[in-house]
Amino acid sequence: MALRKDKNTVKRRPTKYRSPRIYLYALALLLALAACSRRENAGNETTPAATRATPAATARPPATERPAAPTTTPTPKRPAPAVSAGEQAVGSDGQVVVDQVVAPEAAWLVIRADEDGEPGAVLGYAAVAEGENEDVAVTVDPHQVTPTLYAALHQDAGRPGDFEFPGPDTPWPVEADAAVAFEVEVEVAVPAVMVSDQDVTEEGIVVVNSVTSDGPGWLALLLDEAGTPGRMVAYAPVRDGLNENVALAINWRVATPILHAALYQDTGEPEQFEFPEADPMAMVNDQPVISSFQVFLPPDVFVLDQPVVDGTVIVERVISYGPGWLVVYYDEDGAAGRIIGWAPLVDGLNEQIVVPVVESAVTELLHIIIHQDTGAIGEFEFPQADPPLRYDGRIPNPFTFRTDAGNYLITRDQPLSVSNTVTISLAVVNVNAWVVIYNDAAGEPGEVIGTVWIPAGVNREIVVAIDPEQTTPVLHVVLHQDVGAAQEFELEGGVDLPLQRNRSVITAPLTLLRQ
Numbered sequence: 001m002a003l004r005k006d007k008n009t010v011k012r013r014p015t016k017y018r019s020p021r022i023y024l025y026a027l028a029l030l031l032a033l034a035a036c037s038r039r040e041n042a043g044n045e046t047t048p049a050a051t052r053a054t055p056a057a058t059a060r061p062p063a064t065e066r067p068a069a070p071t072t073t074p075t076p077k078r079p080a081p082a083v084s085a086g087e088q089a090v091g092s093d094g095q096v097v098v099d100q101v102v103a104p105e106a107a108w109l110v111i112r113a114d115e116d117g118e119p120g121a122v123l124g125y126a127a128v129a130e131g132e133n134e135d136v137a138v139t140v141d142p143h144q145v146t147p148t149l150y151a152a153l154h155q156d157a158g159r160p161g162d163f164e165f166p167g168p169d170t171p172w173p174v175e176a177d178a179a180v181a182f183e184v185e186v187e188v189a190v191p192a193v194m195v196s197d198q199d200v201t202e203e204g205i206v207v208v209n210s211v212t213s214d215g216p217g218w219l220a221l222l223l224d225e226a227g228t229p230g231r232m233v234a235y236a237p238v239r240d241g242l243n244e245n246v247a248l249a250i251n252w253r254v255a256t257p258i259l260h261a262a263l264y265q266d267t268g269e270p271e272q273f274e275f276p277e278a279d280p281m282a283m284v285n286d287q288p289v290i291s292s293f294q295v296f297l298p299p300d301v302f303v304l305d306q307p308v309v310d311g312t313v314i315v316e317r318v319i320s321y322g323p324g325w326l327v328v329y330y331d332e333d334g335a336a337g338r339i340i341g342w343a344p345l346v347d348g349l350n351e352q353i354v355v356p357v358v359e360s361a362v363t364e365l366l367h368i369i370i371h372q373d374t375g376a377i378g379e380f381e382f383p384q385a386d387p388p389l390r391y392d393g394r395i396p397n398p399f400t401f402r403t404d405a406g407n408y409l410i411t412r413d414q415p416l417s418v419s420n421t422v423t424i425s426l427a428v429v430n431v432n433a434w435v436v437i438y439n440d441a442a443g444e445p446g447e448v449i450g451t452v453w454i455p456a457g458v459n460r461e462i463v464v465a466i467d468p469e470q471t472t473p474v475l476h477v478v479l480h481q482d483v484g485a486a487q488e489f490e491l492e493g494g495v496d497l498p499l500q501r502n503r504s505v506i507t508a509p510l511t512l513l514r515q
Contacts (some may be wrong), residue, residue, distance in 0.1 A: 048063040064071060078104040079131060081172045085151045085182040092188045094142040096124070098151045101133040106165055106170070108154040111138045114146040118486045123149070125163050127156075142188040143214070143284045152179035179256070188216045189241050193291040195261045200295045204252040206234070208261050211243040216266040217282060218273050219246055221309040224258035224349075231291065235273055252297050257319055257348050259346075263289040296321065299389055301368050301397050305405030309429035309457040310398060311359040313341075313403075314352055315368065320345035324389065325380055328357050329398065331365035336398045342380050345370070369396035406430070407499050411477050413511040416468065422450075424477055431456050434480040434489055434496060437464050437510075440472040445507070449475075453487045473511060479506040 021242040082102040090096060101109050109128050112119040138151075156170035172178040177245035178264035193206045211219050220235040233255065234248040268278025302317040318326055324345040329336035341357030357366075375385030388395045410426040417423075424435055435452050450466035466475075484495035498505040 014025045025177055045226070052347075081107075081153050081178040083109070083151050083153055083178060085180050085369070087183045087185075089185045089187045090140070090142055090145050092142055094124075094140045095147075095348050096138045096149065096151075096184070097139055098136045098138065099134070101128045101136050101151075101153065103128050103130055103133065103153060104159070105130045106156050108156055108165075109133075109136050109138060110152050110154050110165070110171075111140055111145060112150045112152065113152070114148040114181075118145075119150040119152065121367075122165065125154070127161070127451060128153075131183065141247040141285075142186060147183060147185060147186075148181055149184055150179060150181050156266070156388075175194045177321070182213055186474045189285055189481060191217075191263050193261050193287040193289055195264050195291050195293045197294040198296070200250075200252050200255070200297050201352050201461070202252065204250045204255075206248050206250055206259065206295065208246045209244070211238045211246055211263060213238045213240055213243065213263060214282070215240050216270065218227050218264040218266060218275070218279060219248070220264060221248055221250060222260040222262055223254070224256040224260065224292075229257075229260040229262065230256075232275070235264075235275075237271065237273075253300050253302065255295060255297055258292055259295055261291050262294065299370050299391050301326070301370065301399035303368060303399060303401045303428075304428060304458060305402040306428050306458050307359060307405075307456065308359055308362045309405050309430075310453075311356055313355050313357055313366065313401075314458050315343075315355060316352060318345055318350045318351060320347060320370065322347050322375055325371040325373060325382075326350075326353055326355060326490075327369050327371050327380075327382070327385055328355055329367040329369065330361050331367060334365070336367040336369060339382070340366075344372075344373070344378060344380075362403055365400055365402045366404060367400050369395075369398050404483075406501050407433070407479055407505060407506055408501065409435070409477060409479055409508055411508040413509045413513055415513045415515050416466075416471065419465070420468045421463050421465050422475070422512075424464060424510075425448055425460070427454055427459045427462055427479060428480060429454065429456055429459070429499070431499075432486070433499060434482055435462055435464055436478045436480050436491075436498075437466050438476040439470050440476065445476040445478060446472070448491065451489045453482065453489075473512055475510045475512065477510055478509050496501065 041152060041288040047318055079102050081104055083098060084100040085098040088097060094109050095141065098109060107128050108125050110125045111123045113123055114123045114493050123144055123363045124138045126136055126138045128136060153172040154165060154169045155172060156169055158164040163169055189212050192212045193208065198207065200206060206221060208219060217238050218235050219238050220232050222229040222486045223233055224233045234250045236246060236248050238246060263282040264275060264279045265282050268274040273279055297319055300319065301315060303315045311398045313328065315326060325369060326345055327339055327345050328341040330338055330340050341355050343353050343355040368513045369391045371382060372389050373386055382388055407429045409424060412425050414422060427435055432455055435454055436448055437450035439447050439449050449470045450464045452462060452464045454462060479499040481499050482496055484490040490496045
């Protein structure tokens with residue numbers, strides 16, 4: 001039988017002794033604490049380095065060898081187009097300076113004139129590079145500059161480097177700053193000629209009121225040819241700037257009722273008029289600087305000595321102020337006798353007037369007097385009306401010519417034409433004749449190289465075809481009679497022999513000029 005003992009009466013053993021139950025309690029407490037610790041660190045638990053098994057293929061490189069992440073370069077923004085220009089002066093060099101031009105790409109800076117408050121004609125342009133361009137200079141015609149100019153940016157949309165406007169190089173699409181208006185002061189003399197209608201006396205002086213020249217120049221007077229400027233008859237130098245009351249002397253006997261005063265530049269040898277080679281006509285806005293005016297010339301008649309052929313005479317030139325009459329008188333002891341013929345005159349220049357005359361009343365001298373047409377227009381009514389013209393309070397002396405002057409010719413030096421012809425200015429003959437061209441043989445007529453037939457009377461601007469293979473620098477022009485077969489040149493056999501005057505062959509030299 002077992003012995004039950006009261007726990008209160010049990011004696012304690014020394015401290016080095018531990019009951020098994022106590023160890024069990026302590027072990028349970030430690031296990032509980034360990035379990036709690038594992039639950040709290042479950043998410044942060046790491047495997048000791050000694051037991052970690054990481055595959056080599058996925059091993060991370062050291063931090064210093066890690067590649068940089070790729071980056072994207074932003075596209076630069078194109079500059080907005082802009083033009084800035086200030087007020088300035090424009091001199092004779094025509095230079096306009098635009099302060100600043102900003103171009104989104106290679107482009108053109110264009111200067112335009114003002115036209116009713118809007119950009120007008122293009123005066124000049126200059127290429128500009130992409131980006132900012134400072135102090136861009138554009139050369140323009142200073143004579144076309146208006147008080148307001150426009151500077152605008154144009155695209156270079158066609159062939160690069162070629163300004164094509166009108167065309168693909170249009171103004172930059174509308175932006176407020178791509179074009180600008182600016183004021184200019186023109187500091188250059190605009191060429192001009194001012195001249196009034198005037199009387200010209202027998203001294204032949206013409207006065208031009210004023211001439212404004214841009215630099216040294218020349219003032220010239222030109223004859224009128226069918227309403228356009230023709231042959232030059234006088235010129236005088238003018239200085240830079242304003243020239244007033246410029247006087248020129250002309251041969252008034254060859255002048256036309258309308259004259260043209262033209263300004264030329266002195267761009268060649270200074271103080272030497274070299275028209276047309278070096279001293280061109282001055283231009284403003286692509287137009288010549290020229291002014292037309294009327295002159296009232298002394299009464300004059302230009303008539304050649306000539307035979308009366310088929311009852312007519314030919315008067316080269318007459319100027320009439322209003323309708324009039326050219327009246328032919330026979331000679332009576334050196335003075336005008338009776339009227340033997342007349343022809344009407346129109347207002348202004350009359351040329352090559354054919355006057356029928358009473359051939360039986362022709363004398364060696366004939367006299368011409370200009371009459372007015374004061375009665376019925378176109379009806380000669382002298383002496384009841386149509387009296388002789390009075391000039392400067394008197395009737396001018398008659399203009400006299402001979403009808404027995406014989407045969408003669410006039411030539412001028414010239415180049416051989418492209419069609420191998422030369423032109424003889426004038427031949428007056430009292431019979432049908434030949435104009436014959438000879439080459440030169442030691443200063444005398446050599447071989448015949450060209451001929452042309454002419455009728456009796458006054459013949460002008462006679463064209464003769466010649467053999468270019470036989471030409472010499474000097475040619476001889478000879479008048480021959482036509483006494484054999486009509487209009488068939490028969491030199492051999494002594495038929496169509498040269499005409500003579502005072503027992504000398506009628507001949508005149510002609511020099512062929514170089515082209």
